[in-house]
Amino acid sequence: MQNQKKLIEEPESHLEKSETQTSVKRKRIVIIAVALFFLGDLLCFAWVMRPESTKVASPAIAPFSEAQAAAFQTDWGTHLNIPEEMQNSLEMRFALIPPGTFTMGAGPNEKAVKSREQPQHEVSLSKPYYLCVHEVSLKNFREFVKDTNYQIDPRRDAAGVSQANLSAGNWVEDPLHPWEKVGFEQNEAHPVVNVTWFDAMAFCRWLSEKENRTYRLPYEAEWEFACRAGTETVFNTGNSLWFYGPMENHSDQTVNPGLIVHMQDASPWKDGYANTSPVGTFPQNHFGLFDTHGNVREWCMDWCDEEYYSHSPKVDPKGPQTGASRVLRGGCWGSNEYYCRSGRRMERAPGSRNVRNGFRILCEIDPESDFGEYEYSPTLHRDPRWWYESRIGEEVE
Template sequence: MQNQNDLDQNNLIQKSQSGHTNSGSKTRKRIMIMGLILFFLGDLLCFAWVMRPESPKIPSPAIAPFSEAQAAAYQSGWGIHLNIPEEMQNSLKMRFALIPPGTFTMGADANEKAVKMREQPQHEVSLSKPYYLCVHEVSLKDFRQFVKDTNYQIDPRRDAAGVSQANLSAGNWVEDPLHPWEKVGFDQDETHPVVNVTWFDAMAFCRWLSEKENRTYRLPYEAEWEFACRAGTETVFNTGNSLWYYGPMENHSDQTVNPGLIVHMQDASPWKDGYANTSPVGTFPQNHFGLFDTHGNVREWCMDWCDEEYYSHSPKVDPRGPQTGSSRVLRGGCWGSNEYYCRSGRRMERAPGSRNVRNGFRILCEISPESEFGPYEHSPTLHRDPRWWYESKIGEEKE
């Protein structure tokens, strides 16, 4: 009887040991299977990580100074990043160059000729957003289309406008309220920049075009204007330290202009560019960003109110000028300006309701990276070799 009990007990022990053995074997199998699954899952995750689409890399801002080739590379890089053309045309066939965000030294050096207090001190400014700036100043054709579409009325009694042909011929600077933008007192065709327009007229044009195309058009702030004008240069002009050393590079006062219309005829450049007054937009060489007439032809209205001491306390990022004032900023030189009044750092101020045959404007088109920019057309690539002008123009004018 005892032997039988011992035998039964041994059987139970063996079964128990056998069960433990089977259970351990199954556990090991489960662990191995889980290990293999995790191994292959890890490989799959690594493969997915390697093959993931790269997030778009934000191009670097344009830090002045930079060369012409670098300026073009900045424009191209930001165009690819934003999926917009570096040069576009709007519905009026106005051409716009993409200006990248960047950092530059704003203002005039103390050693520049005819420097003013309002142009100092030089200070570093950063622009955080790209924008489109019109390659040309607004032409007579563009402004005439605006007036036609809106029946816009300019009150000639509001301020003086234009000069009579008789006064021009006699060399007298006498403004006549009977000569608004369409009768400026000298010959212009549709390709010339519009003049005798106030800051209000320029803003009305921008509002009309914004509504027409469902985009935001406006005048540039002067920091945007100067950054685009300099285009990476840190010299007096974007052409270097002269506008005429190798030939006339802008339409400013030279030996063609009527001596009675400028104050310092002795300082006029020793050239004849063939234009006593305005010239067709885009006649002279463009800068590194592809902009024309930034140092000549007409002075250009900007958005900002003017403050003589603004540079001493202006923001370092995206300055917008003072919030109030009595006059607006004008930038750039004009057909009647001596060279030293055409400097990159030159700034003027005029009442926003004033008109003058030396003043016009250039427009900016805003870009929103978060939303679609809207329909556009690619414009032809800008010819960036300044020699085209000298070879084709100077040679023709030799006697």
């Protein structure tokens, strides 16, 4: 009887033990599942809250669209934890330009191409930078002059000033007309003109010291990359500046006919501005920059070498180390369309003044960046007759 009872109890004990083991396994599974759930949440939270500087940002390799240009700016702003557009103490606005690769120079089929604009070659810019969305205005430059009591250096300006005599409809050399009296009406929103390369660099040095960050002129590779903004056409608007209407302030039916040579090539439109227009009047490009093809030609950092494109570095080219003239980029209010091309480049003595020349400034993101070369190079022609003679027969566009 006792043996029978033992036989009956043993299966029940075995069953209870089995059920207990199953229950423990289930609890373990639940605990593991809950732990994995919370671990997943923790990993997701860590990914979202990771430092901004670790987020991926790719170089902007041309060609790219307007939407892609904006995306590159956003990605690099996020990556560096800086705004896509910043404003300085003068209320000048700057667009973030990403590093990237593009084809620099003019194509073989572009009109009025010069040998100094060729051959086309691939260039890569390794660092992002801020570029002012507008050309430096009369208001901006006046603040600099007022704050520093800046005076024109007669050693740099002995050759005089290129001045438009609108009543006679021609160009005259007049040393009595600096940036304040340019021969046509301007307000504070118009770009400053009649400034030398040295004037532009003095403005940059003043602003750098004022804000404790580095402002300078752009190198021409930086300028052209920003101007093209992902496009590979003749202009950043396509292959025309006026097909659908005025896209930039360049020579049209409003400009004084006596001040340009090829009036037959002027735009058929009237944009309402015979000379300079307020900065930002015309449409912006894909990076948010205005007036890259018109209004005024812009001084760049580089010395100019007519054959530089045939041997320039592929990464971050900065022009030759010495020279006699500096590079100017972009078209102006008196330029015909084909003198406003993205690949168009000119050269002028750094001490020359012209009512078609102004400048745009760059702000370095890296606080350790150098200001850049400022003093005269030993190879610079100091004799003002050289500059005057070099202007004889110069193209007036």
